[in-house]
Amino acid sequence: MRYVYNFGEGRTTGNASMKNLLGGKGAGLAEMSLLGVPVPPGFTVTTEACLEFYDKGRISDEIWKEIVQAVNELENFSKKVFGGKENFLLVSVRSGAPISMPGMMDTILNLGLTKDIIASYKGSDKEKFLLDCYRRLLSMFGDVVVGLDNEDFEHALSEVKERAGIQTDSELTVENLRELVERFEEIYDKNGKIFPQDPFEQLKDAVEAVFKSWNNKRAVEYRKIHGIPDDLGTAVNVQEMVFGNLNNRSATGVAFTRDPATGEKELFGEFLVNAQGEDVVAGIRTPSNIKEMRLVFPDSYEKLKKVAAILENRFKDMQDMEFTIENGKLFLLQTRNGKRTAYAAVKIAVDLAEEKIISKKDAIRRIKPEDLVKVLSPTFDLQEKKKAVTEGRLVTVGFAAGPGAASGMVVLSSEKVEKLAREGKDVILVRNETSPEDIVGMHLSKGILTARGGMTSHAAVVARGMGKPCVVGAEELIIDYNNAVVYSKNKKIAIKEGDIISIDGTTGEVFTGAIAVKEVSILDETVPIVTTVRKLLSWADKERSIKVRANADTPEDARIARSLGAEGIGLCRTEHMFFAPDRIRKVQEMIIFDGERRRIAIEEIKLFQQGDFYAVLKEMDGLPVTIRLLDPPLHEFLPKGENAIRRLALELGIEYKDLSKRIEYMSEINPMLGHRGCRVGITTPEIYKMQVEAILEAAAKLTREGYSPKVEIMIPLVGIVGEMQKIREEIESLIESFETDSPVLIGTMIEVPRAAIIADQLAKITDFFSFGTNDLTQLTLGFSRDDAGKFLPLYIEKGILDKDPFSTLDKEGVGELIKIATNKGKKSNPELKVGVCGEHGGDPESIHFFNTLSIDYVSCSPYRIPVARLAAAHAQIGD
């Protein structure tokens, strides 16, 4: 035989490696047979037969002869006759492509049953069973082979049940079933179709239907989207029926070799006594937990456990098995790698490695880095969330910008957040978008929801940095600040300030009302999954070559980062410290005043900063800490709106008019391209001077106390050699006057395209480059990340962009600039250290790209460090 491969005890001609020829399901059935797992016998028609079918336009005589011969062999093996009245052989027909693919014809059960066979059991115990099998065959065959409308069959079934006054299919009497079969036959008639009474004709039609389904619209589209070649073809599996619905010693079920939710190593699944496969899926009767099988079918349960071990060992992964018990005998119908939660995936991969079933490298490869964040984030109770959806409480779905789940009262301003949070209230900050002024409010919120912005808007970036659940770009929400109400555009839902909502930052969902949250703390090593993750990451660390640092601004962030494995701080944003309530006033004085009052304000800020730097450097003792000098435009520190300005004017003792004019003068049309970064360092040199002195003083103090601070000073937004030169000279002269022992590196962020282009010149006077990929992306593409939400989603929908370039690095454009700059920079200064400190530093796909360049380290928010460590290992060992 060339086009047909048998399987079943002692008659198996295929194996697991023949997936391309036999399809996934066929290869699995063959392999199970070889392993001695009880499988109903049958045969697989190969994918080559499918291709031959497309070539010829019909099933060739040669193939059909092989199929008929295979049926004959199956008859001999099972000692049954296909179409025979007694001891009749019924089969299932299933498709099985090399790659699992939705949209194709799935299953026809009970094939081979005819009216003649039923007639010969008329009045016997078996009649009802056979009629039930037959009506199922009629509808399945009608739907998937003949192309009748399944609705018609469903409709007839409902009518019969209604007229008989019964709820479930299993209550159907013989009479009901007879009527149903008649009604089903009428459907065939009405459409000018006939259900063939020749079993071989049934089989031929069914095989052809499977072949044809390879090219139906959904399948073709699926292949197109997923890049699956069109010339693979599908196999067809023909298998003797076993009946879980034969009697009470029969059952059907699905089982996982390990818990797909928790990863625990124990059989997991459910079964239904006296039922056929679809009944479990249909959910009409509630199935029993698989553990109860131990009582009801103890032998089968033990057998299933053994089978589970055999299959895991063979397929080297947790298996999802379909089984049937017929008259107390266990049969496996299918096995495949089981789907699982992120949580279970981690647990299973690590366990399998420790059980020596797979290698540690494989364990690393199996975990999507992103899954680590999910594992370590709080989640909603699944049942409660389902309930909320059912109750219509899902308001909208925005971008899932910060994983985790949170419930709390809606608060529309950061000031109110501060007040309510101090009263112990759980609050969700809801804004059109956030700005640096909201930092404290965000910090005190349980979660953040914005109506605008994308994955790297201010809200998203800061929330991820804080490890807060965050949903952004919920564009359907309309926030009416004046009336303190949030409206949903379509659904006419009005959420008042103070109402409770729940946001899922892992999915982007926004709900009204509360949903219970399950918390996980990555820092709590008593939590088993935390230990497991840490084990996996320690394996990953041995493989990766790219270092991982953290973007951390506070001692708390630094501590978390270090405990999550950060090998330094790649970005410490000094200005985030400016927004603390006790400091912002001083910062405002520094900006507003000239001369002596400015000098005094700067002195006071310097004391604050010195303390900040001292604490951060102490936390990171011995590890490099890259401190970025002031970056945002100064106007970001000044209030907006008349009331706030009036308040500040009063506090500073100046005229409202003067202050308001000053603020108006400082405002910018495109702040992103404005007077910020080293431009402020050039125009107001006393600020950088103050910051550098604060850094050096902090480092000197630590050195005196026996610590080893490793300071790297980073100058933002450099695009011109002269900027770097001027500021470096000033810093160096300060360092000289300090006479510190520990060397201080001076580097620049590369975030302006021009800096990348002149990297060779810059590198000569620079100790390190750090690619600020957020701003570099904004400038290279000309996208404002605060505004791009208006067109980016459509760009991705229309395929103009594959991904949000603020989440995953645009390799062709931004990546090319990074490559040019890295090559030029390292060539011109071989000592140059190169890192990445944008959002992309924590994105696995981007890390893969960075790993192809001579990038020394990536830096990301503390909570993404596990992701980055794992992704860096992936990049090195291959996925």
Place this chain on the structure above:
Amino acid sequence: MRYVYNFGEGRTTGNASMKNLLGGKGAGLAEMSLLGVPVPPGFTVTTEACLEFYDKGRISDEIWKEIVQAVNELENFSKKVFGGKENFLLVSVRSGAPISMPGMMDTILNLGLTKDIIASYKGSDKEKFLLDCYRRLLSMFGDVVVGLDNEDFEHALSEVKERAGIQTDSELTVENLRELVERFEEIYDKNGKIFPQDPFEQLKDAVEAVFKSWNNKRAVEYRKIHGIPDDLGTAVNVQEMVFGNLNNRSATGVAFTRDPATGEKELFGEFLVNAQGEDVVAGIRTPSNIKEMRLVFPDSYEKLKKVAAILENRFKDMQDMEFTIENGKLFLLQTRNGKRTAYAAVKIAVDLAEEKIISKKDAIRRIKPEDLVKVLSPTFDLQEKKKAVTEGRLVTVGFAAGPGAASGMVVLSSEKVEKLAREGKDVILVRNETSPEDIVGMHLSKGILTARGGMTSHAAVVARGMGKPCVVGAEELIIDYNNAVVYSKNKKIAIKEGDIISIDGTTGEVFTGAIAVKEVSILDETVPIVTTVRKLLSWADKERSIKVRANADTPEDARIARSLGAEGIGLCRTEHMFFAPDRIRKVQEMIIFDGERRRIAIEEIKLFQQGDFYAVLKEMDGLPVTIRLLDPPLHEFLPKGENAIRRLALELGIEYKDLSKRIEYMSEINPMLGHRGCRVGITTPEIYKMQVEAILEAAAKLTREGYSPKVEIMIPLVGIVGEMQKIREEIESLIESFETDSPVLIGTMIEVPRAAIIADQLAKITDFFSFGTNDLTQLTLGFSRDDAGKFLPLYIEKGILDKDPFSTLDKEGVGELIKIATNKGKKSNPELKVGVCGEHGGDPESIHFFNTLSIDYVSCSPYRIPVARLAAAHAQIGD
């Protein structure tokens, strides 16, 4: 002799080519002698002697020997004795470096005069003359050789005159002069100095002083700024004195061979009878017009005319000559290329070429392209402007953003401009900055003044495009819109709306009150200078290889552009047409409404656009016209401020609240990086569809009428291949349905850095690139041109940047991207046409750079086309 070269009739050993050795002045004197021009005899001590002086720290014996010998030869030649009591020889000593350089010691006259000589003429006619010469010698020598304070001499002179009750120096009696000499000697005494009575000692000290002045502070700084090498050294010219103050048959004067203001070919200058050189400069007596010399000194006048012709012929340029008439005999003291106005420069260069004195290429080389704009712009009457300065009416000096001069009443809003301009008033629009809504207002103003913005702010760009005088970035002005007053920050000047001001866009000056304006129309060929400019440009056109197109949005612009020599339109901004009062409402309807009302609005706009394109294409018949599809963000077309929004809501019949929410929703944080350009084309495809249809319909109509429209459709802000692909496909399908004969090119602006990086891919589906260097500069440097005014001036002051990158292309950064993109693009698509349509397309230095790349054309505002044509010729033939 090695260190000294004689000059004078029959004794000249140098010539004009020996500038490096003899300095400019020395070489000129030698050459004049060779040409038979009457020059008082003398000799030049070389620059090598100067270097030797610096080497030895003193004048070596060898050099001094040569100088003494040269004096002896001069004595023999003039038959006078240096230091002799009768027939004494007096000389002048002047510095003369190879490159003219301010700050060095200039001139000492009457050297060689001593008290002995004067004593021997005591009581004679000559005594007064000699005393006058001596007191001059004492003060000049004291000032520049000895280092005494010139103020002391001036003070003494004033006192003596005051005591004698006389006004002018020439009224000084012998007694007065004696007293003065005594007072001067006291000044020497008081400072412990002595005026040497040995003429050779005077000479040695003077020569040494000249050498030393080569390294004085001002000279060193000047060389540093202008990149002149420090090791050139200066020469010293020693020349027999001739005395214009000898008697009434004597005179002194300066003359230009042509009029330095108008370029007319006739002697121009002034002279003073019975006077010495400084008297003309001192301005105590009013000199006479040179033409009067014809009557007073007819022979000398004729002689001077001949000399002028000889010198022009020799030096091939208009000459600025100093002369003295002694006893009726003419002597030339100096000749050099004369400074002139831009106007005269053009006239002279063209005339000299036509007189075959210079080649046409040289004529081209001699005119700075920028000067053409000055020549063709209206200017203030010079006398009136001087008067305004004297009267303290100069308020401030901003950036000279649009050449030309204008007076008019201050108006603070475009609406008011429209009203007043219709009443026939001359108005100057004064704003903090302008926006596209101000287009009409700007068009109706005589000039534009903004308190903010740089050379490429909206106001500057649009004003230059319109050829309007414009001053921007007058940061000292504070505009109080509420009270309709403009304040000057420092000078406490308050200009009320309605007051008259005058702005000079060629210099950046802002005056209160009116100043008379002299108009020039480049289109008026009856104006002689216009003919001259056109002649020069026609020569330039033959030399250049880069083509010149215009940025023109209206038929008027197109007509002007064509008449100024545009070879096509490189940028026709379709949206500028949207702001016309009869259209903006429809545009707003298109933006605000969906469905049917939008469709209707779009249909109406299409009619407008079709008419616009028809007219522009007709004007440019046969020449390519690049039409850019909509570029600005849609919110730019919507009103700002509650009143305007309320008005629009009322007109459109919608709720104020809804409209205001819509506008709020559309607002952007960084509009430069926002939802604009092809992004709008993708999200709202009906707008581009409408525009393309309007273009195609206009072209089809013209073709039917026998015209040859050459349409190039340009898609703005492309950064991603998919953007170009999608829009190109849509345009192509529209073209197909139109079945036009004439080919339509489809290209893209390169203004996003990413576009430059992926130029190879873009070029494959693109017929032309046009570098939008304004936006490309903004994005490559990360500078918002609207905001950069806060730090750019300081950057240039501190030398971080050489020039404003919005005026002159940043070659290292932006230029490198342009180079990459041009090379990649042309390699991938050899048919690709490449142009530049940013502001830099009209900047000479940038054009030089573009000429080094494979750029096919530049495009600039109509009024800059002459500049671009000339600059392109310069780039090709070398300056």
